[in-house]
């Protein structure tokens with residue numbers, strides 16, 4: 001795989017200062033072209049190759065005959081625990097530089113995810129990641145890297161600017177014909193929800209309390225692949241059990257306490273809203289609690 005020498009030392013500090021300001025005010029900021037075209041292509045190919053082999057921890061399991069595109073292309077979670085490329089990306093020095101600049105302190109790394117989101121796939125209803133990670137004190141932060149150009153047609157990420165200042169909201173039922181998860185946050189009518197249009201190689205950083213999600217991919221032939229890292233602030237003392245082991249940005253483990261509850265970011269629901277048997281089993285095995 002092509003992996004370029006990271007240009008950390010040349011990263012302009014005024015760019016990072018204005019990114020940190022934007023992150024503080026809006027709850028998110030985008031690092032444009034943080035990864036080169038060749039790195040992004042290599043990552044895309046790598047994860048397409050990985051998806052060819054079903055894994056025991058696929059959630060839901062791959063079903064190549066299923067009419068639901070997401071059953072043919074389910075997301076992958078925690079790949080860094082068994083895939084070296086994912087681990088290198090999660091702890092990449094450029095991500096660390098940006099995260100440290102916007103948070104003021106080096107974070108800890110806790111999760112990788114790969115969303116394939118092929119044409120016709122449902123999105124993920126608006127939510128707050130901190131609802132699932134339960135970081136104390138502080139919150140989590142996501143680095144969401146576009147592996148394809150993404151826009152409203154193929155279901156780019158949508159955000160509610162400024163919502164990172166809100167508390168974690170109690171979820172309500174979502175429309176599972178549009179979302180593969182069946183809970184969402186209640187928004188006041190008229191709350192602005194903005195699409196974040198990105199090019200492949202861009203990385204969106206967003207606060208764990210920022211309300212975000214995505215609509216279905218309504219294109220006929222475009223994937224909307226995204227590689228996602230989740231981090232927790234360097235002051236954190238505990239995080240939900242699902243996110244252990246917690247890693248320093250050099251890849252070594254650090255022992256933090258377990259927050260009560262939490263679980264994977266979003267529980268799978270069929271498009272008629274039903275939870276199938278493997279979801280219930282998975283919930284029990286993960287010790288997942290909704291509240």
Ligand SMILES: O=C(O)CCC(=O)C(=O)O
Pocket residue numbers: 115123124129142144156157212213214226228265
């Ligand atoms: O990529 C998406 O469509 C949703 C991802 C998301 O909500 C997340 O990373 O928390």
